[in-house]
Amino acid sequence: MSNFQSSVVYQIYVKSFYDSNGDGIGDLNGIREKLPYLRKLGVDDIWITPFFPSPMHDNGYDVSDYTAVNPMFGTMEDCEALIAEADALGMGLMFDMVFNHTSWDHAWFRKALEGDPEYMDYYIFRDGVDGRAPTDWIASFGDPAWEYVPSLNKWYLHLFDKSQPDLNWENPKVREELKNVIRFWKAKGVRGFRFDVLNLISKPERFEGEGAGHRYCKDGRHVHEFIRELVADTGIETMVTVGEMASTTLDNCVRYTNPQSHELSMCFNFHHLKVDYKDGDKWALMEPDLVKLRDLFREWQEEMARQGGWSAVFWCNHDQPRIVSRFGDEGAYWKRSAKMLGTFVHLLRGTPYIYQGEELGMTNAHFQSIEEYRDVEAINYYHILLDRGATEEQALAVLAQRARDNGRTPMQWTAGDNAGFTTGTPWIGLPENRAFLNAEAEEADPDSILHYYRNLVQLRKDHPIIARGDIRFLDTGNGKILAYERTLEGRKLTVVCSFSGQPEALRLESSPAGEALVENFPGAVNWETVEPYAAFAVLE
Ligand code: TEU
Ligand code: CA
Numbered sequence: 441m442s443n444f445q446s447s448v449v450y451q452i453y454v455k456s457f458y459d460s461n462g463d464g465i466g467d468l469n470g471i472r473e474k475l476p477y478l479r480k481l482g483v484d485d486i487w488i489t490p491f492f493p494s495p496m497h498d499n500g501y502d503v504s505d506y507t508a509v510n511p512m513f514g515t516m517e518d519c520e521a522l523i524a525e526a527d528a529l530g531m532g533l534m535f536d537m538v539f540n541h542t543s544w545d546h547a548w549f550r551k552a553l554e555g556d557p558e559y560m561d562y563y564i565f566r567d568g569v570d571g572r573a574p575t576d577w578i579a580s581f582g583d584p585a586w587e588y589v590p591s592l593n594k595w596y597l598h599l600f601d602k603s604q605p606d607l608n609w610e611n612p613k614v615r616e617e618l619k620n621v622i623r624f625w626k627a628k629g630v631r632g633f634r635f636d637v638l639n640l641i642s643k644p645e646r647f648e649g650e651g652a653g654h655r656y657c658k659d660g661r662h663v664h665e666f667i668r669e670l671v672a673d674t675g676i677e678t679m680v681t682v683g684e685m686a687s688t689t690l691d692n693c694v695r696y697t698n699p700q701s702h703e704l705s706m707c708f709n710f711h712h713l714k715v716d717y718k719d720g721d722k723w724a725l726m727e728p729d730l731v732k733l734r735d736l737f738r739e740w741q742e743e744m745a746r747q748g749g750w751s752a753v754f755w756c757n758h759d760q761p762r763i764v765s766r767f768g769d770e771g772a773y774w775k776r777s778a779k780m781l782g783t784f785v786h787l788l789r790g791t792p793y794i795y796q797g798e799e800l801g802m803t804n805a806h807f808q809s810i811e812e813y814r815d816v817e818a819i820n821y822y823h824i825l826l827d828r829g830a831t832e833e834q835a836l837a838v839l840a841q842r843a844r845d846n847g848r849t850p851m852q853w854t855a856g857d858n859a860g861f862t863t864g865t866p867w868i869g870l871p872e873n874r875a876f877l878n879a880e881a882e883e884a885d886p887d888s889i890l891h892y893y894r895n896l897v898q899l900r901k902d903h904p905i906i907a908r909g910d911i912r913f914l915d916t917g918n919g920k921i922l923a924y925e926r927t928l929e930g931r932k933l934t935v936v937c938s939f940s941g942q943p944e945a946l947r948l949e950s951s952p953a954g955e956a957l958v959e960n961f962p963g964a965v966n967w968e969t970v971e972p973y974a975a976f977a978v979l980e
Contacts, residue, residue, distance in 0.1 A: 444632075444680045444705045444791050445750065446907035447484035448897045449534065451795045453758040454491045454513055455499060456850045459862035466850070466861070468514035472522050477879065479529045481799060481890075482897035485680055486526060487534040487634050489758055491519075495545050497603040498816055499848075501636060502543035506621040523629045532631025534680060539618050540637045541604040548617075549605055555592060562614050563605045564597040564643060565589075577653035582820040585653035599640060599653045601816055609641045609666050622674040632680030632705070639663055639685040639692065659685075659692045667696070667703045682752050682791075683707040690740060694749040706750045706791055712736050713760055723821050723838055728767055730939050731919040737788075738913035741924070745789055745911055753788045755781055756795035761846040765804040769941055773973045774801060779892045779960035780975035784922065784937040786896040787958075787977055789911045796851050799893035800882055804846040806871050810836065814868050818843035852878040892960065899958060903979070905933050917947030921970055933957065935977040938970045946970045954980040 458470030468491060478486060490500035491513040500510070509516050526533050542549055551559035566574040566586075573586035573595050579602075586595040587602045597606045607614050622633065642660025649656055671677050681704045683696055688709050696707045715732045718724035744751050755763035764770065768777030778801035786792045807813060810822050810832075818839050825835040839845075845868065852874045854860030859874035871877075882888035900906045909926035916923045920940035926933040934952045938944055951967035959965055959976040966974070 443484070446900060446904075447680070447791055448482065448786075448900060449485045449487055449680075449682075449752075449791060449793045450478055450481065450483040451487045451489070451757055451793055453489050453796060453848060455489075455867065456848050456861070457796055458851060458853065459864065459866075462862060462864040464862050464864040464866045465512055467512070468509070468518040468522050472518070472525055475525055475529055475531070478531060481794070481894055482901070483531065483794065485532045485534055485631060487682075487793070488536065490536045490538055494543055495603065497543070497601055499814075501538050502541075502545075502601065502604045503538050504543040504545035505547075506537075506618075507624045520628060527629060527631075532680065534632040534634050534682070535625050535630050536634045536636060537618075537621065538636040539607065539621075540640050541598065541600060541606045544603045544605055552596075552605075553589060553591070558613075560592075560594075561611050562608055562617075564608050565592065565594040566597070566647060567593075568595055575647045575653075576650035577647075577656070578651060579653055581817045582824050597643070597647075597653070599637075599657065606643070607641070608643075609662070610643070615666065615669065619670060619674050622670070622676060626674065626676065626679070630679075632682070633676065635681065635683045635704075637686050638667065638683040638704075638707075639688050639696075642666055654686055658687050659689060663692075664695055664701070664703065668701070671703060677702055679705075681705045685709050690743055693740075693751070694744065694747040697744075697750045698748040700748070706752045708752045708754065708757075709740070711740070713755075716766065722842055723825060725838060725841060728939075730922070733767075733939075734913065734919070734922045737922065737924075741789055741911045742913065751790035752793055753785050753790035754793040754795070755785055756798045756847060757793070758795070758847050759844045760795075761841060761843070762802055762804045763798065764801050765846070766841070767939060769973065770803050773941060774803075775887075775889055776960050777973040778889045780937050780939070780973045782889070782893055782896055783935065783958060783960060783975040783977065786893075786900065787906055787926065787933065787935045788924070789909065789926070792896075792900070794893065794897075795847065799890050800852060800877060800879060801889040802849070802852060802877065803871055803873060804840065805843075805849045805869065806840065807843075807845065807869065808836070810839075812869050813839060813843060813845050815844045815848065818845055854878050854880045895958065903933070903957070904928060905931050905979070909933065914948060918944050918970075920944050921946055923948065932980045933977055934980075935975075936970065937975045938973055940970075941972050943972060944970050952978045952980050954978045 457466040460469040493505040577585035579585040640657045642662040716728040718726035764778040850861035852859035882890035905928040909928035914923040923936045957977045957979040964974040964976045
């Protein structure tokens, strides 16, 4: 049992967490000031999104210097102090390594644009075909995935924004440069790393085909070899490492995370967060398919356990809308549904991640105009939807549910101006519910989502069955009720979660006896009729 298998990780989107100097932008010293809050929540590790120098076209996921601190977020001294203070409180920091691509402002890419052949080979430059791009690939943010450089008469690949040229991992010099970045931050005392879109780094031998470019690059031909080499040569196998794996497969995730592979501690996959994508299209709305959600969790949880893999389990991050708005309820059942969603994830097999504000039940942004949006992906797709014939109202209705900005509004600390996030003007707006939805108010309310999340984190430490137990999903006779059982050394934990806003009939093969280990409201336990958004777990 490695530490990370009984840990809980908290994700901080640095730009929106807490602003310590009144410029409207979250920063490293803001995180330092809130370490006691995180300590009280009980989390073990803290993943901080990139705070390295960047032109911020993709809010820091476009890095121009991997071993420095963006002055917008603070200084290297602030960073070193943050590492030391977190460590003194028993929490480890995980920094976010964006190794699939750099910013076009990175010195390596500037030299490539000057025609330096050594640095052109750090990236993926190709000749066009009959004056056109090498392939008709589309990047994740909706643009063509190749950008033409007239001075070189070449095209470069970018699976994301054109300001994010993909690195050529086939080049051993690139791999060595990135290992040096890991060595630099490891020497500073971080406890682990999150690797951005790590399963896209190994590109195909030939570039062909059309459509979403990442489809041709995911889980590429050398990806496992490259990860093993990076881990071995930097000695990070004993650290906490998590790979973000876009559109990956179960077999690959077993390979990425089974200790015998000597690759990563765990990985994120996103299939469960696409059950409300109509025909697989993020920008086409559909009610969540809960039967598909159950089947995905059943397959991934049971197979990862059977094959010795390890998953990061989560609902939210800085790319996703807020889960209580997505799979829960913002109205009468706001508090109860937020607690249900937390219960479902925190009692699963795997390492749970809490995204900033999730522990408060923070909701989507409810922006009313395109001017309120900040994210390159959302703004691109707003115009793409209009080009496809949507009205402004229709396009805004899609963004209101799908834009990544929904997860990037400032953390709500108090009921005061800007929810206590900043004394300045926040870089992005906030929803109206901060009057009651804030850490200070929830600290004072023993029945709050915050107190409930603290208890969920503590349960993992008190009951080994949660961290170490096997898992089996149960047939509930009802597609809106998800249930599973954890077993360890003769003990059994039965977890029942209703994703429905109505009372629902439950038909389990047996009705466990025993007291509720946790329930999201008094009297939630009922083995015949489950109340709206009820969640409970019974330990025998
Ligand atoms: O995200 C990659 C990724 O899969 C998301 O962009 C996702 O595909 C998209 O948001 C769903 O519509 C990582 C980072 O988490 C993200 O913030 C960056 O924009 C992206 O990589 C490029 O670095
Ligand atoms: Ca600031």
